[in-house]
Amino acid sequence: MYKLWSTIIKDVRILTRDKVGLILMFGMPVILVIVITNIQNSTFELVNKNKTPLLICNRDTGEAGRQFIQAIDKIGMFRLQSVPKDQSEKNITDRMHAKDALLAVIIPPDFSSKIDAKAKKVAGKALNTFGLEGDKPGTAGDSMEPITLYYHPILQQTFRSSVQGAIYSALQLVESRQILKTLYFSINEKQLPDTLENDMLNNRLTINEIPISLDGSRKVPNASQHNVPAWTVFAMFFVVLSLSGSIVREKLNGSFIRLKTLPTNYILVLLSKQITYLAVTMAQAAVIFAIGVWLFPSMGLPALNLPLDSSGLFFVSLLCGWCAVSYAICIGVFAQTQEQANGFGAVSIVILAAIGGLMVPGFAMPGSFRTIMKISPLHWCLEAYYGLFLEGGKLKDILMNIIPLFIIAILIQLITLWGLKIKKLI
Amino acid sequence: MNPLAVDIENLGFSYPGQSGVSFSHFNLKIAVAERFGLFGPNGAGKTTLMYLMTGLLSLREGSIRILGNDTKRQNKSVNRLFGFIPQDFSFYEELSPVENLEFFGAWSGLHRKEIRKRTTELLEILGLTEVRNKQVRKFSGGMKRRLNLAIGVIHRPRILFLDEPTVGVDVQTRVAIINYLKELNKNGTTLVYTSHQLSEAEDLCEKIALLDEGKIIAHDDLTKLLAEHRQEGLEGLFLNLTGKNYRDYHV
Missing domain, CATH: 3.40.190 (D-Maltodextrin-Binding Protein; domain 2)
Structure with a gap:
């Protein structure tokens, strides 16, 4: 246990001293959420208010x-x-x-x-x-x-x-x-x-528009409700840049050789990184949601309404974060260089976000894409969040989104394990 | 009878694709508390052999025993018995010496109290106390070499594998490192050392093996070998046995 604790402390120290990495993980997603929500909100207002x-x-x-x-x-x-x-x-x-x-x-x-x-x-x-x-x-x-x-x-x-x-x-x-x-x-x-x-x-008949919801609240969704969950998922998966890079860096520098000669299994390094970066993804979600709730109104944007099922929100965030971290570790294990990890990581996340419905809603996609989107973990993350944020659902209502996400995360972990074995890292 | 520090029997190893050095029916014995030097031209197989002894590479056939423990069977438990000082700096530059020792100490199986005690000792011995809490990335090459050594010996290993431990350092650091290694040896630590610094090797090693293309071409006490080949120093012996041609054609 002390070995794991020391490894986590080591990872946290390295992480907190990497200012650029922190900006990438926290600053960029926050800017992205603010910019996209502003743009979408002004489009919404262009049609509805302005x-x-x-x-x-x-x-x-x-x-x-x-x-x-x-x-x-x-x-x-x-x-x-x-x-x-x-x-x-x-x-x-x-x-x-x-x-x-x-x-x-x-x-x-x-x-x-x-x-x-x-x-x-x-x-x-x-x-x-x-x-x-x-x-x-x-x-x-x-x-x-x-x-x-x-x-x-x-x-x-x-x-x-x-x-x-x-x-x-x-x-x-x-x-x-x-x-x-x-x-x-x-x-x-x-x-x-x-x-x-x-x-x-x-004297025309009026149309009464009512958003459907699982909790019967009938709250009209706004740009924040749509954008904040979507870009939070995107931000979580963007840890791939920092995490996979960190794994490759560690593999390539001398410390890896030393670690392999010590009486401890390398898998502990990956376990520590999972715990550390899972905490990072949770912190990202907390920061972005907090900005949505408290900062958005002062910026003239609609406030983010958090779901009533806070335990459901915590669990979904945890699962999304775990899936994102698993994906990043998988890339880190297979990549030979940092350039490979960063390039493949960034491009694959953008593609998975696009096919997952983060950029264009799933219902607006061609039929073939609606099948492909199911392989994107970001799609299931988004659906789970939308179930909570837009439909007012509870954890039990979004089980059908959580189960595929869990299965994808397990599959990624198994692929990582296989990668560790074939590369003789464990 | 005490087991040998290192006992290599019928070692068979080759890199995939037939590239690089290979070993076949290779045997080598290193006694406990010996100061053993492994030399040879580039591509002779020194680092490969070092990697095989420390478990970084897996042997195809034969066996390697470390203090009587078969490296194949004992798996990770045998790693407690030795320390490895790689040629490359093998620590985290973002961390301080204390933080590095704390982490690698834990990974070597030490407890918190013991790590603290050893950290203080080692930083004092290797002249790093003043910079104990500074990030390593700002250190000079000599300071980094000393830290590299400190991490390798934090768990008081019984055998220490050293791959070019003094490369790129000034004379003061070299002398300090060599003296510390001699001190460790006096206390019973077996040193298995490889370097291209032959004058330093002469100073440190009592027994040597000269490797060429995966084969031992000479193996004995250094003084005996020098006398046998009528050479005054290790450099002359080295050139006499391996020739003057470039040898680093293995890629």
Whole structure:
């Protein structure tokens, strides 16, 4: 026991004197969590709170153009900036390049007349269907000049899709209003009253969004709840840089030769490193969670809500840390040089994080990746954490994530043992 | 009858892929409390033999007994009997001498109290008391060599294997190390020493073996060998028996 204790003390001393290693293990993940959460939070707010600047150039002189602008404004996603109708398209795109706005909409000059013509055509068809006499369906609306939407290339596809959907819904509203008015006028030979128009067009059913949860708390997840667990897992696995490097360094320097001639098994070195670095991963998790809970609100970020099942959180962190440490030791045992350990370690963690759903959510991945992701220990770590942080689950609820993680950790340990034997290290 | 310190019988060993030196039906006996020198040109097999005796390499056939204990059968327990001073610095540069001795002392099977006592003794003997708590990375080559030695003898081994223990040090450190080794030997420690510092070897060793390509080409008391080959010093004897050509062609 004294041998193990001395080895742990030795490892802790070496670890705490390696300032660069400490920065890599604690500083970098903390910066990563803060940066990523900030970015994701601002994306979230861009869509939900902050309005995206949109240049609007109304070349139409009729009512439909103004109604279309009002409808876009009412969506609440955009901060509209009017552009004079004679502004050239080049001027508009230049302003976008200067980041005055990320989006621009150009309403064509014949917008109102074409909307009107389309409304008459649809209303006429409808009246004829009812057996009433309506206007003969014309062809005026068929050749309508399209609305032009310019977007800055920095906008991602998902955001562009939601913008397009919003603008279509505004256009739909304008068209529906005009069809309704035309129909009403054809039947009653008088204008549609404003109150009725409002009742028919504006009193929509609302959508009640409820996040599902295992504890029934219905807390709305925020960017912190998503990011902090994900990047904590990433940080834990990044001990591979320090730990595998330390094992290779020890193998390559003279101390290893001495250790092999002493009456103690080398496996004690690895046992000590497991204990020391497991403590490091737990400390990493504690630091990152503490930052999420206490520092994030003062930075204008949503606070991290810790799961109610604190023992579950401790156990999941312990298992994630153990798996991360096992992986790092395995790399350290097989690598011949520090460059191999660091290069393979870093790249493999990024790949395992990517296929594990840390960078792109699993549900958004292609089908084949959804099978591959199951071999990534980071995937099971993340799922276990999400079960606690997002779904409000308890340890028993996430057993199906913990069991595969445990199996992967055991497999890595067995591979390490095999590596130690074939390399005659034990 | 006292067992031999080292008894090598019919040793067979070769590196994988037939590269490097190999041993076949190799025999060597080193008596207890002897100051034994193992010499030879580069690639002769000195370090390989040292690694085989200390268990760092596994022999293919034959046996090596350390104080009567078969290294194959006794496994790790035989390691308590000897100390090894490798040519490379074999300690943690991030730690101080005290911290290194504390760790290696524990790994050598000593208890905390004994480690503390031995640490104080050894640091005093080897002139490291003043820097006992400083990180080793800042030490001079001589100080590092002395610490390398201190770690190897902390558990009072009965046999000490020394692979170039004084390489790259100044005269003062060399004299201090050699004197300390003689002191250990007076107290019964067997020294198995290898070096290219032949004048130092002449001073330290009573008995020598000259190795070449995995074979012993001379093995006797140093004085007898010098007389037999009509040489005044070890260097002349060495060149006389191994020739003047470069010998480090094994990669």
